[in-house]
Amino acid sequence: MDNDILFVQLFDIYKGLLTDYQRELFNMRYFLDLSxxxxxxxxxxxxxxxxxxxxxxxxxxxxxxxxxxxKALYDDLEDFAERYLSPAGKQALKEILGR
Amino acid sequence: MDNDILFVQLFDIYKGLLTDYQRELFNMRYFLDLSxxxxxxxxxxxxxxxxxxxxxxxxxxxxxxxxxxxKALYDDLEDFAERYLSPAGKQALKEILGR
Numbered sequence: 001m002d003n004d005i006l007f008v009q010l011f012d013i014y015k016g017l018l019t020d021y022q023r024e025l026f027n028m029r030y031f032l033d034l035s036x037x038x039x040x041x042x043x044x045x046x047x048x049x050x051x052x053x054x055x056x057x058x059x060x061x062x063x064x065x066x067x068x069x070x071k072a073l074y075d076d077l078e079d080f081a082e083r084y085l086s087p088a089g090k091q092a093l094k095e096i097l098g099r
Numbered sequence: 100m101d102n103d104i105l106f107v108q109l110f111d112i113y114k115g116l117l118t119d120y121q122r123e124l125f126n127m128r129y130f131l132d133l134s135x136x137x138x139x140x141x142x143x144x145x146x147x148x149x150x151x152x153x154x155x156x157x158x159x160x161x162x163x164x165x166x167x168x169x170k171a172l173y174d175d176l177e178d179f180a181e182r183y184l185s186p187a188g189k190q191a192l193k194e195i196l197g198r
Contacts, residue, residue, distance in 0.1 A: 016166030067115030070169075076195045084188035092183060096175045 010061040109160040
């Protein structure tokens with residue numbers, strides 16, 4: 001489950017680099033909590049192909065994080081906010097990061 | 100030239116998503132200031148292929164910015180730093196962003 005949280009965070013950061021189909025697959029698996037068999041029914045693909053599609057998305061997300069380290073950056077900015085920012089500064093940073 | 104500065108900034112942010120060959124091409128064009136003909140000699144490709152390779156990299160960089168908007172984020176964080184941060188806070192932010 002901890003691992004699931006990581007992939008949901010990475011998806012939230014990097015979803016703009018995925019295709020519409022990959023976003024839909026990820027949504028079915030991680031937000032609608034469908035099994036691979038159920039995803040196969042929804043997409044008209046085989047169960048194996050659904051599982052392979054999800055695996056490929058997870059690999060992509062890890063590859064993007066390795067290349068850009070944005071999750072690490074956001075984590076660091078959270079620590080930074082605690083340490084250096086007033087409540088108004090925290091709110092302003094939240095708005096910049098939340099766009 | 101303004102446009103060149105934009106692409107150098109985008110390259111600095113997204114180079115981790117490019118291939119080694121694309122990074123090398125970009126380096127020859129934007130940092131070593133080689134002509135397409137000179138790049139062609141260096142890479143053993145045609146002049147047209149060198150120009151096409153650079154064009155493809157620029158398209159990729161614009162596509163990444165459209166998807167992730169990191170240059171926009173960094174620009175906003177600069178404004179934010181001016182407004183909300185002490186000198187120590189600015190230094191800490193600079194270190195987080197400069198990794």
